[in-house]
Amino acid sequence: MGAIADSTATDVASGGLMASRCERCEKTYWYARPICSSCMALTTRTALQPSGTVYSLTTVHRPPALFAGRAPYQVVLVDCDDGYRMLAMAETPLSIGARVSIRSRKVADLGEVPVAAEIV
Amino acid sequence: MTSLPPAGIVGVAEGGISFASGKRGLELAAEVAVAAVQDAGLALDDIDGLAVAKGGDLAPADRPSLELAEVLGIRLAYMDTTVAGGASSFIQLGHALTALALGRCARVLIVYGSAQRTQQHRSLAGHARPGGDPIAAAERSAGLPQPLGVSALAAARHMFEFGTTAEQLASVAVSDRAWAELNPAALRRKPLTVEDVLASPMIASPLHRDECALVSDGAAALVLDARPSAQAAVVRVIGYGEVHTHNTLFGASSLTATAAGQSVRDAMTEAGVKLADIDLVGLYDAFAILPIVLLEDLGFCRKGDGGRFVADGHTMPGGDLPMNTQGGGLSHCHPGYYGMFLLVEAVRQLRGACGGRQVPDANIALCHASTTAFGGSNVSAILAGE
Numbered sequence: 001m002g003a004i005a006d007s008t009a010t011d012v013a014s015g016g017l018m019a020s021r022c023e024r025c026e027k028t029y030w031y032a033r034p035i036c037s038s039c040m041a042l043t044t045r046t047a048l049q050p051s052g053t054v055y056s057l058t059t060v061h062r063p064p065a066l067f068a069g070r071a072p073y074q075v076v077l078v079d080c081d082d083g084y085r086m087l088a089m090a091e092t093p094l095s096i097g098a099r100v101s102i103r104s105r106k107v108a109d110l111g112e113v114p115v116a117a118e119i120v
Numbered sequence: 121m122t123s124l125p126p127a128g129i130v131g132v133a134e135g136g137i138s139f140a141s142g143k144r145g146l147e148l149a150a151e152v153a154v155a156a157v158q159d160a161g162l163a164l165d166d167i168d169g170l171a172v173a174k175g176g177d178l179a180p181a182d183r184p185s186l187e188l189a190e191v192l193g194i195r196l197a198y199m200d201t202t203v204a205g206g207a208s209s210f211i212q213l214g215h216a217l218t219a220l221a222l223g224r225c226a227r228v229l230i231v232y233g234s235a236q237r238t239q240q241h242r243s244l245a246g247h248a249r250p251g252g253d254p255i256a257a258a259e260r261s262a263g264l265p266q267p268l269g270v271s272a273l274a275a276a277r278h279m280f281e282f283g284t285t286a287e288q289l290a291s292v293a294v295s296d297r298a299w300a301e302l303n304p305a306a307l308r309r310k311p312l313t314v315e316d317v318l319a320s321p322m323i324a325s326p327l328h329r330d331e332c333a334l335v336s337d338g339a340a341a342l343v344l345d346a347r348p349s350a351q352a353a354v355v356r357v358i359g360y361g362e363v364h365t366h367n368t369l370f371g372a373s374s375l376t377a378t379a380a381g382q383s384v385r386d387a388m389t390e391a392g393v394k395l396a397d398i399d400l401v402g403l404y405d406a407f408a409i410l411p412i413v414l415l416e417d418l419g420f421c422r423k424g425d426g427g428r429f430v431a432d433g434h435t436m437p438g439g440d441l442p443m444n445t446q447g448g449g450l451s452h453c454h455p456g457y458y459g460m461f462l463l464v465e466a467v468r469q470l471r472g473a474c475g476g477r478q479v480p481d482a483n484i485a486l487c488h489a490s491t492t493a494f495g496g497s498n499v500s501a502i503l504a505g506e
Contacts, residue, residue: 031258031370056280056375058272059325060263067263075264077273077369085370087262096280114262 017048017104017114019084028082051101051119052080054094066110076116078102088116127220128354129503131160131343132464137305137453141238141337145177148339149233150191156229156341161352167343169198169228171216173208175456176236188231198225204364205491206404208232209460210499213344214360220346227346233339234455259368265324267493268332271407272324274375274494278409279326281376281424286326288427290317292408293330293450295435300447302437302477307336308451330450331408338455340464355467358484359391359502366496378495380417380488387500393484395419398502400442400469400479401435402462402487405449411435414490415443418500442479445469459489463501470505 020043022036133155300306361383412426435443
C-alpha cells in the first residue's frame with residue numbers, strides 16, 4: 001500500500017488544484033484532461049480557486065488507508081460555478097446547498113488536500 | 121432491431137462462495153467453468169468462445185481470457201475480456217450473442233471468479249488502484265473511499281431530493297436477507313430487521329455496514345449455445361440493451377438518476393415485452409441505494425419513490441416483484457463483480473430449480489447491472505424460460 005498511498009499525496013500536492021481549460025471555448029475541466037469534449041480543441045493547464053454549491057456529502061467513518069486515523073471526517077461533492085464537480089474535505093460540517101470555496105491546503109502526512117470552507 | 125438468434129443459455133454454475141476459499145481467483149474460475157460446462161451436458165472441447173472479466177484481481181499485463189483458455193485447454197474462435205465493473209459479464213453476454221448470431225463461434229463460456237477476500241486486496245475502505253494516475257488521484261484526493269463513497273454521496277442526495285429515509289434504505293438489506301434465508305448458498309442468512317441494519321456500524325454516512333456489499337470470494341459461469349440440443353434446459357436472452365455514460369463521479373450528470381431507462385427500453389423493444397410481463401428482477405445492489413434508484417429508472421415506480429417501494433415489501437418473498445432472490449450482493453456474496461451471479465440466479469428461477477425460494481410461474485426475468493461510479497455502465501438483459 002505504501003507506494004499507492006505516497007503517490008496519492010504526491011499527485012495532489014504536485015497538481016494542487018490544477019485543472020485544464022479549453023484554448024478555444026474556455027470550458028474548465030477538473031480533473032485535468034487533454035482535450036475539450038465540447039469543441040474538440042486542446043486544453044492548457046490552469047490553477048483553480050473554485051467556489052460552488054455542495055451537491056452531496058458523506059461523513060467517512062471507515063477511511064481509505066491513506067486517511068487512517070482521521071475519521072470521522074466529512075467529504076463534500078461540490079458543483080463548482082465554472083461547471084465542473086470537485087471533491088473536497090469539509091473544514092467544518094456542511095449541509096447540501098451550502099456555498100463554499102475550495103482551496104488546496106497542506107495537511108500533515110497527506111500533502112495538499114482540497115478543503116471546502118463555507119462562504120459566510 | 122433485428123431478431124435475436126435462437127441461441128440460449130444451456131449451463132450455469134456458481135462456486136467458491138466463501139469468506140475464505142483459500143484459493144486463487146484463477147482456480148475458482150477454472151472450477152466453476154468446468155461445472156457450468158458439465159451443467160450444460162457438454163465437454164470442454166465443445167467450447168470455442170470464452171469471455172472472462174477480472175475485477176480487483178486484474179494485474180497489469182493480465183490476459184484473463186487467454187489465461188483461463190490455456191488452463192481449460194481450449195482453442196478459441198472468439199474471446200472477450202471487456203472490463204466495465206460489475207456490468208462486465210452482462211456486456212460479455214450481449215457481445216457473445218452477437219458473435220453467435222454472426223456464426224463466428226458455436227458455444228461461448230462466460231466466467232467470472234475472484235478470490236478478493238482470500239487475497240485481501242479489497243475491503244469496505246476501498247481497493248487498491250494504481251498510483252500516479254491523475255484520475256485516480258482526483259477520486260482519492262479528499263479521502264472518499266472507493267467505490268463505496270460514491271454510493272454514499274448518491275444516497276445522501278437521494279434523501280435530500282426525495283425525502284428517502286434511513287429506514288427505507290435499510291429495507292433493501294432486509295429484503296435481500298429475507299431471500300438469503302431461503303438460499304443455502306448465501307453467506308449471510310440470519311434474520312435481519314431494519315433496526316439491526318441501522319445498528320450496524322456506519323461506514324460512510326448514510327451507509328451502514330449492512331447496506332454495503334459483502335467482501336467475499338466467489339465464481340459463477342454460464343454457457344451460451346448457438347443451437348441448443350433438444351435435451352437442453354434452455355433459457356433464452358430475448359432482449360438486451362447497454363448504455364455507457366461515464367467512468368468516475370466527475371463524469372456523472374446526476375447521482376440520483378442513471379441511464380437504466382434507456383438500456384431497458386432497448387431490451388424491452390427487442391424482447392417485445394412490457395414491464396408488467398416481468399416476473400422477477402435481479403438488480404445490481406453493491407450498496408443499498410442502487411436498487412432503489414434502479415427501480416425508479418427502470419420504471420417500476422415513480423422517480424423518488426424507490427425507497428418506499430422497497431419498504432412496502434414489493435421485492436420481498438411473497439411480494440409482486442421478487443428482487444435478488446438469491447440474497448443479492450448484500451447477503452449472498454459479492455466477489456468484486458456481481459453481474460454473473462444475477463444472471464445465474466435468473467436462469468435457475470426460469471428453470472424452476474430454486475427450491476424454497478422459487479418464484480411461482482417465473483417465465484420472464486429482467487436483470488440489470490448498473491455499475492462504475494453510480495451508473496457509468498447500464499446493461500439490461502431480459503431472460504425467458506421455455
